[in-house]
Amino acid sequence: MLYLYMTDCCHLCEEAERLLETVAAYQSMEWRPRDVVEDPEWMATYGGHIPVLADDAGHRLGWPFDATDLLQFLEAAR
Template sequence: MTQSQGPQKPPHELVLLTKPGCHLCEAARRTVAAVAGELGLPWAERSILEDPALEARFAEEVPVVMIDGVQRDFWHIDPARLRRLLLA
């Protein structure tokens, strides 16, 4: 019989906020997909144009990485920083 290590910590909620035609969003999508894939984490992408509140808040900052509902990075997404944040 093996002992349980206790409850597993749920994975972070990882969301990439983008908008159509954004060249920085293309690069961010590749970075997020690679890091999340490496760590085995699910992630989602949302267009700020689908939500007026998001569009008003992030119009000049996309792409934006949100982790657990908190803005953690924008414009140029650094894979090493993203990895550190997700492993914390």
């Protein structure tokens, strides 16, 4: 599972969400948004760096990233 750490009213987060939706349409991947405001630990870890994509193993991909970066991240995480 992938998690996009983000928050509302963040245009970079919206760009990252659109990119994930586009790649997910062609690539087998499951992801969920996580609003950093909802959890103090998420806020402490990611709040100053959003959007950040992370997997269950702790691998992280920080913004800015494009489709190529995302595909490389997915390949490395497998």
